[in-house]
Amino acid sequence: QVQLVESGGGLVQAGGSLRLSCAASGSIFSINAMGWYRQAPGKQRELVATITRGGSTNYADSVKGRFTISRDNAKNTVYLQMNSLTPEDTADYYCNLKAPLLELWGQGTLVTVSS
Numbered sequence: 001q002v003q004l005v006e007s008g009g010g011l012v013q014a015g016g017s018l019r020l021s022c023a024a025s026g027s028i029f030s031i032n033a034m035g036w037y038r039q040a041p042g043k044q045r046e047l048v049a050t051i052t053r054g055g056s057t058n059y060a061d062s063v064k065g066r067f068t069i070s071r072d073n074a075k076n077t078v079y080l081q082m083n084s085l086t087p088e089d090t091a092d093y094y095c096n097l098k099a100p101l102l103e104l105w106g107q108g109t110l111v112t113v114s115s
Helices: none
Strands: 003-007 010-013 018-025 033-039 046-052 057-059 067-072 077-082 091-099 102-105 109-114
Touching: 003 091, 003 102, 018 033, 018 091, 018 109, 033 067, 033 077, 046 067, 046 077, 057 067
Parallel strands: 010 109
Antiparallel strands: 003 018, 018 077, 033 046, 033 091, 046 057, 067 077, 091 102, 091 109
């Protein structure tokens, strides 16, 4: 059984940085893409960034230039480096994995940015 284990959330002041990690544990043959989504209170879940196995990335306009997604294919792990954080980045951040016939979500990690 494959699970996603997230870490790295927390409280940070505006302008600060955080790094999120998400590791896929268990046996999985192939991962097409991994990524991060977020959901703020009272809002819908939205895409933050994704990265394919080949390294192609996609970012939400709101985080371009501030966030960087990367992955370690050997470890089935994806990272999200978040810089220049603002209170608008406050949300639960969810890891996502897409593989043939499979899509998984992590349990979420809370990021709180204080002004």
